[in-house]
Amino acid sequence: MDWLQLFFLDPVSLYQGAAFPFALLFNYLCFMDSFSTQARYLFLLAGGGALAVAAMGAFAALVFIPALCTVVLIHSLGPQDVHRPTFLFQMTWQTLCHLGLHYMEYYLQEAPSTRFCITLSSLMLLTQKVTSLSLDIREGKVVAPSGRIPNKNSLSEHLRAALPYLSYLLFFPALLGGPLCSFQRFQVRVEGPSSVWSRHSFWALTWRALQILGLESLKVIVRGVVGTGAGLGSCEQLECIFVLWSTAGLFKLTYYSHWLLDDSLLRAAGFGSELGRSLGEEGLLPDADIWTLETTHRIALFARKWNQSTARWLRRLVFQQRRTWPLLQTFVFSAWWHGLHPGQVFGFLCWAVMVEADYVIHAFASVFISSWPVRLLYRALAWAHTQLIIAYIILAVEARSLSSLRLLWNSYSSVFPTVYCTLLLLLAKRKHKCN
Template sequence: MLWADLLVLLPAAPHHLAAFPFAALFHHLCASGRLTPTARYIFLLAGGCLLAGTALGSYAVLLLIPAAGSVLVLLSVSPARVHTSVFTLQMSWQTLCHLGLGSQELDPQDARPAVALSALMLLTQKATSLALDIHEGVVQLQRGQGLLRQALPLCSYLLFFPALLGGPLCSFGRFRAQAESRGAAPRPLRADLWTLETTHRLAVFSRTWNKSTSRWLRRLVFQRCPAHPLLATFAFSAWWHGLRPGQLFGFLCWAVMLEADYCLHPFLSARAASWAAQLLYRGTTWVFTQLLVAYIMVAVETESFSKLCLLWASCDSILPLSYCLALLLLLVKKPKQN
């Protein structure tokens, strides 16, 4: 693969590399105690604004407007209503951006719209997570101070440059603790790679792959939905990703495959009594899990309805359909066993 091909697959990679020296400088200044907490917030915020302008150009407006709007809502709305208000603002703006950019004929060589949408999705994660923290009393905003003094940590959290274009979700409490403590450094991230490649359970793969987003969706939707939380979680995930035909089909297919996974594995493992049967069961389901993940990823990345129909009519759909059939049979049989 050529370097140019790699940059097409990872359009934000050059900007991450360019920001690395500034992140190292920030870490050095914090460790040496040369930056006050206020200076740290300003450094992180200024770096984020500079990175947004450099990486996104005029598309940076799509990121700065909702960030400013969310900060105003966080400071002006009561904790009882702040989560609903921020959620409505962020998802409405993000949906408009998805629809607006999707309806235009953009230059396929210009990666800025895709990077801007990705950064906007991360901003929605941070803003709604912070609003939920305030709503549940986990985070207490320091009232009685000047508006700029209150807004600075919030703006810095939403736009700090190390995680502006990518990275796992960091809670506001952890961000503030690291920004205000002396010599703070982020905890190292563990690679969940071994689990992803060896698990024979689609449910384990789903929880492990992108753990911070999985926890965010569980907290935001799954734990708050009174009926069919799994289906609601994946439907919202499709909305969050842009609601293109492939995304809608792929995430709903993922939800159905997970339901089948929860029913099918207890049924199979209970009947695999011997060592050889267990080996066959785990090996076969590992292959099935890898094939299902590949099928879902292809569906999610399919942008046109015609290509999605071709995928559905192909032999690749045999395994997902088999899982659906197994789910129906197990659900019908379950009341008789009880």
């Protein structure tokens, strides 16, 4: 249970909750004609700077520096050249910070400070915004600032032009969490006409607050069960399956609660689904689709719905850009983005194999299972197997270290991914013979 303790000491939620009144204040100030566009950008940027310093302390410089460098790059490079340098710079910076974490954890054998862990989480979110913005510029969805500002303009005009981009990268509702908000949505919200706070928005936030309360209450119960039971190191035979399921359930409840809080903070600041109509796109995509995640019998669907905005970002950044092995490259990059801890590398590679097996197994079943009673039984068994495989992957990713990973490998829980690997090999070989 030692590797669970840091995860459940949850200062990020406290800082997100403290930022909530300021998000509501920003929404209220947007109704005032005296609150200009520049003032809105500055309010969001100043709030992000203050929140970063409060949550990260001196480590906030590790977030400020790449944000400033990104703004310099997008103002210096052409639209077709901006994506690759910004991507390489941001991922190099983030990787160096993750290597610092590896050095502390594995070489010095020291627990990293909570502020440094919050900084790394914020850096990962910054990477999403940086690459999303650079892709938008390259694809022409956002007008490149380098093409709008003559070199002879004054410093104040350059700073004024850079303000929207720096504000987007550091605005406080999305600094420590939250679904990925595109630059177009951000710009429309800040520069567009203010909309009246609707009754629907109030009830949507109230409903999310009730959901968070319910999840936190359920988490207390599950945590008590996990805390009093055996761990992976002391469980015996089939007991390990219950330990796997309950511990992963505790992680999932924590993630669901985080995602709902992050989504509520963005919506409280006005970056909600109502902007989708003005942008001609869907509303803000929430990270938690709890009903689908807990009822699906497809691992592939679970992968698309787990942390939805990140899944969509990975699909756009990696999957759609690769011609060979796009699925594998997407999960490998996800392991890199998360920090390349041993458990993360194993977990994401296992997830890639499980998704591939999911496609093959269900394609085979759809052809050979026709009667509805058998199909119903198949779906029930597939649902149970899917949930246990996902639980196995979650524990692998969260365990991170080799010692915790060995406990997972040696438990009875390893039978579930092994079954899917075996079926993948058998059915792929059968498909090859048929072809």
